[in-house]
Structures are given as C-alpha cells and as structure tokens.
Amino acid sequence: MTRIVLVAVWALGAGMGTHDALADMAQAPAPIVIGHRGASGYRPEHTLASYEMAIDLGADFIEPDLVSTRDGVLIARHENEISATTDVAAHPEFAARRTTRTIDGTPVTGWFTEDFSLAEIKTLRARERIPAIRQRNTVYDDRYEVPTLEEVIRLVQRKERQLRRRIGLYPETKHPSYFDAMGLSLEEPLVSMLHAHGYRQRSSAVFIQSFEVGNLRQLRHHTRLRLVQLVHDSGRPYDFELNGDPRTYADLVTPAGLAEVATYADGIGVNKNLVVPRDSAGNLLPPTTLVPRAHALGLIVHAWTFRNENTFLPLSLRVAGPNGADMPAFYGKAIDEYALFYRLGVDGVFSDNPDTAREAMRRQGSVGVR
Template sequence: MRATLTVLAMAGLAACGAPQTGGPAEAGWNTLDGEAPLVIAHRGASGLRPEHSLPAFELALRQGADVLEPDLQMSADGVLIVRHDPYLSTSTDIADRPEFAGRSVERFGREDWWVADFTAAELQTLRTRQVMEDRSDAHDGISPVLTFGDFLDFVSAEQAECGCTIAIEPEVKLPAEYTALGLDPLPALLAALEARGLDRADAPVVVQSFDAPFLMRLNEASEVRLAMLYSGEPGADASGLSLEEIARFADAVGPYKGVLMNPDGSSTGYLEAAHALGLEVHTWTVRDDREPLTGETVEDELRALYGLGVDGVFTDFPETAVRVRAEMAGQ
C-alpha cells in the first residue's frame, strides 16, 4: 500500500524539529489516516511574494508549510517550467523586455507571450511579478523564472540544511495541449523525478493534474502518487469520471472547496465518498484576502475545512493555515 503524503510530510517536520499538530487524540482529525491535515503552499507563499519565485517557496517553509506546490508548463526545448499560466505577460516582466518585443502571438483569443515559444534559457532571464493587482508588488522584478530542475535543486538544498524531508505536489498543466505541440511533459517529469530518486510510491511527492488521461498514462509508467484535480459538480471530474473510476489510477482527489462544502459549512458528501474509496482529499484554494466560502473570516473557512476532514488545504498564506490548525489542536 502506498505511503500517504501526510505521514511523509509530518515525519519530515519531526526531523526538522518543527512543532506538529495533534492527531485524533488531541484534535479529533477526520482525515483519511487520522493525522493532522497538510498545509500546502499554493505556488509558494504567493499571497506575499510573486508566485513560483524562490522567495515565495522560502517564505512558505519559514511559515511552516508542509508541502510546496509548483505548477509546470513546457518550454520550446522540452524543459518543465515552474509557471501557472501558459502565457507570460501577467507573471513576468516580458512586456518590458525589448529583445522579446516581436514574439507575442495570438492563441486562444489572447495576444501574449507563451511559455511554449521560448527556450528554458530565455525563460530563466525573465523576472517574476505578482499576478494580483490588489497584492503588494514590492518584490516584483527580482527573482528569475524557475525550471522544475531549479525548484528541485532548491528543495534538495533546503533538505540538506534542515536535515528533513520536504514534500512537493507538482501540478502538470495542459499536458494534452503540450503533447499536441510535440512537447509531451511525461518523459520530462519522469526523468526529473528519477534523477533525484523520487520516482517511487513512498516518495514525498504527489503529481496533480486536471487531465485524467495524462494521470492514467503516468500511473502505468510510474509508482509515484497521483491526484486528480476537480472543479465541477460533485460526482464526476471534468472528464466525466466517477470517484470509483478515479480511485483506480489515483491516490487522491483535489476538488475545489465548494465541491466539499455548502455555504453553511455542511458537507456535500463528496469528502466522505472519497475517503470511503481510500482517496485523500486536497482542496483548493484558501486565501486570506478573498471572501471565505463559509463563515465571516478565512479562519472560519479553515476551521470548517479542517473540521470536515480534508487531508490537505492549498493556501496562498501558509502562516494563517498553520496557526488555525495549531489552535484546533490545542497548541
């Protein structure tokens, strides 16, 4: 049976000497394994630093995040790039770079610069920016765009320094679209994981995607743990698969939080159905500076999700999620 990311991440925290939240004896956690839910840094501490920048990932670790989440796109030369969007104008300084002025094109009804049109070396010359206008831009224009290799090197260096294990949850974006361009991300992903001894069932890794066929292919090629992301109505994912079908190839589901909870905070039954099939539930996204799905504050929302029994919460502000979890554990 595959080891859970919760156990691996919390074991890593223990090795680092960081305080752990209590299990069911102290807090009554309703998670799949009874352990405290994970705080997953969504693109790093992206509420306070430009998403997917090294400072965002560094801050997330300082704030106590259990898991780091990088999104992965593909460069023109087949390198995995740590970006959420396939276009570059909002998250980088490319619009201010005269050497790239003539390389914007229209795709999907949008005129922009696209990750797939640039080599990894070109992309690494770009500097990151905050993507949300109501968040601070004080850290814009400083940190370079990362390759997945850069990110994994950072994680390795941090692990060596703390003597601990840092869990990661990369999301492969648009695999079908990239494959159609001749840039299948699966071999690049497997090569990166294999090079670092992470292509195994008990590695502190969960690979996510909204693309069920991609995850099915990955399941055939590797023992690494998988999470099927889901944003629609309860009962089926975007590909029309039931939870029972998802459980045949995935270890976890990543539903939008509104799939799990009604506005009054009560359960829709999705989480309980997933747990009954042995699937962990990692939900997204909790943000301190956005209206909560339930309750008056983000703390109310977090307490509701933790109380429901989610196994992990994606958040742009890890410090808040860590604090609320500790309060619920009586620490």
C-alpha cells in the same frame, strides 16, 4: 501526530456513530499544508523566494505548476501565457512574439513559454499576478527569475538538509494535451527529473496532479509516485472534450466517478466548493458528503485554494473596513474557514498563506504542531 477534532456532521450523516467517528479521527494524520505556488500571499508566485518562504512558514509540500519552454525544459509558471506574471511586455526584443493561441479551447493573447528558449526565459523577471489585491507583493516585482523544475527540487533538498525535516513536491502538469500536440510532452521529462533526484517510490514526498485524466492514466504506467486527480466545481477535463467524452467534473465525484478515479489515482484535489458549497451571494451552504465518500474508496482529499483576503472568503467570514466599507484586500477570518475544513476531515489544504494554515491547526487543538 494525531488530529484532535470535533465530530463532523458528515460523519454522523454517513451513519458513523460518535464513538466510531472520534476513534477514526484520533487515528488520522494531521492534514498537510501545501504551499500554493509557494507562499503566494507574500511573494510573487512560482519564484524560488515564494517556495522558500512557504517552507519557512511551515508548508509540508510546495506546488510548482509546470509548463515547457521551446527547448523542452520544465519551468514553474501558473500558465504558459506569461504576460501577467513576468516583465516580458517590457522587453522590446520579444515584442514580435506576442500572438494568440487557443489554449484548452479558449483564445488567449500574449506571450507563451513554448515560444522561448530557457536562456530567453532566464532574461525575464517575475511579477505579482494580482497586484490590485496584493499590492504589497509588488515591491518584489522584477527581483526574481522564473525557476526550472530542477532548481525547485534543489531548493527543496537544500531546505530539507537545513531544517532536518521532509519537504514534499506537488507538481501540476498544466495543459498536458496542448503541450503533447506541440511535441513538448510534460510527463516524460517530469518523471525523468523526479526519478533522477531520488523520488521513485509511493512513499516519496511527491504528488503529481492534473486537471486532465488521460495523462494521469499514462503516468500510472510510468511511475509509482502518488497521483492526484484535480476536480473543478464546473466544466470538464479538456481531454474529455478532445475525445468526445460527455462527462464533466461533476461526474468524477459521483460514486461511480470516484470509483473510477481510484483505479488510477491516489487522491483528489478539489475546489473547496465541492466540500462546502456557497450560494450566489457567497454564503456557505451545508457540507457535502464528498470527503467521507472519497475516504471510503481509499482516496485522499486535498482542497483548494485557501487565501486570507476578504475577496476569496465566504461572506460570513469577511471583515469590513471603516464605516462598513467593502475591502477586498483586507484579511478576513481565514482561520475560521480552515477550521471548518479541518473538522470535515480533509487530508490537506492548498494555501497561499501557509502560516495561517498552521495557526488554524494549532487553534483547532494541537493539530499539526511540530
């Protein structure tokens, strides 16, 4: 499968001629679609139902964010604080466990996975995290359990047999320094579980991602699986803060920073504002040169997060409601946003709506059509 795309502005800006740019793009594989927390635009995130729907809608990979239970089992939650994504507050037997913890330097109040055994976690049910925007998803509240990593892997392998195509895993280690300090390291059980289920080689359909740097360096010594350095458009890795390292995420995408990332990771997973910035009003600005600079070092580039709703889209792609009303939950021109990033050469997109990501590829010109 090859990508058929227009010549991107960045390619010309980097000194690449039109013929060379077209030749390189013709050889490039189609970008992958990563089901961000599953198909979280349609089902409560990080549930088996969300992951399965993402696969059925065409996702190449699904993304489980991983935290730990008190007994050291990896489970899929966006955060270890679970009041927004489960019904834990409705369980009187757990009322006394509400507490305040400092997570990556920020005080957070609620219920935390590390205070629960797996058996206790399994008594909870998942809920929609942003009901004001995704009210339709709330019809599925309290229907699904919180899955373990092993349950996610088994789902993926079952769907591979059913659909007869390869489906990848894209796990993220959440707050690794925090969990390390509690004696609940995420890296060892993650690698052990993946290896035990046959994911051992660089060619395996797995990417392991983290916003921290130290745990990716550690992982490089323990697995051949591909690693991805996550990069935000502000702030800095929390392990840098702990270690007194003054560098920020912005430093990681400088020429020197990318060269260092390339010594331990296979790619970068970037906030899409680092590829196409926005001004304070939400208007798109000219693209940066991040994608070609990363590619020149052999790094893949996966951008996040793509969503259909107006509130997440740049101003020019939002669709007004009746009488020009601002409708944050309305779907905007999301396909146009995907098309822009595909033209700029990203290697993958994290999407809450994998079917929209696929449709944008089809409209781009037979890109990614199975």
